[in-house]
Amino acid sequence: MKEGDIIKGEITAIKPYGAFVKVDDKTSGLIHISEFSDHYVRDIEDYVSVGDTIDLRVISIEDDNKLSLSFKSLHKRKKRYRIKLKQGFTPLKKMLKEWIIEYDKNRD
Numbered sequence: 001m002k003e004g005d006i007i008k009g010e011i012t013a014i015k016p017y018g019a020f021v022k023v024d025d026k027t028s029g030l031i032h033i034s035e036f037s038d039h040y041v042r043d044i045e046d047y048v049s050v051g052d053t054i055d056l057r058v059i060s061i062e063d064d065n066k067l068s069l070s071f072k073s074l075h076k077r078k079k080r081y082r083i084k085l086k087q088g089f090t091p092l093k094k095m096l097k098e099w100i101i102e103y104d105k106n107r108d
Contacts, residue, residue: 001027001058001061002058002061003058003059003060003061004057004058005057005058006055006056006057006058006074007023007055007056007057007058007069008023008053008054008055008056009021009022009023009029009053009054009056009069010022010051010052010053011048011049011050011051011052011053011054012028012050013050014044014045014048014049014050016033016044017032017033018030018031018032018033018035018044019031019044019048021056021067021069023067026065027065027067028065028066028067029056029058029066029067029068029069030066030067030068030069031048031056031069031070031071032068035059035068035069035070035071035072035073036048036071036072037072038072047071047075048071054071054075055074055075056069056070056071056074057069057070057073057074
């Protein structure tokens, strides 16, 4: 195993700062909360649960077979589309056209 490899691991515990992963009997690691998404992560359990087996990328390997792992590099989520509401009342028929145009501009 080396940095950059894609491995399977089982989530064994979730803490506010990250999730612990068991790769095999001799190897374990941590997915730091910053490695779940490029956006703010309120709750790691929005991404994984204890017992899940998932693919992860190896960021680094310590001498004692402890790994730093990345979830976000393999599990990119599409951008969430947010509608900007304008002040006042605008008929739905008019706004729907604008929202569709705006949505099409922001799609990946």
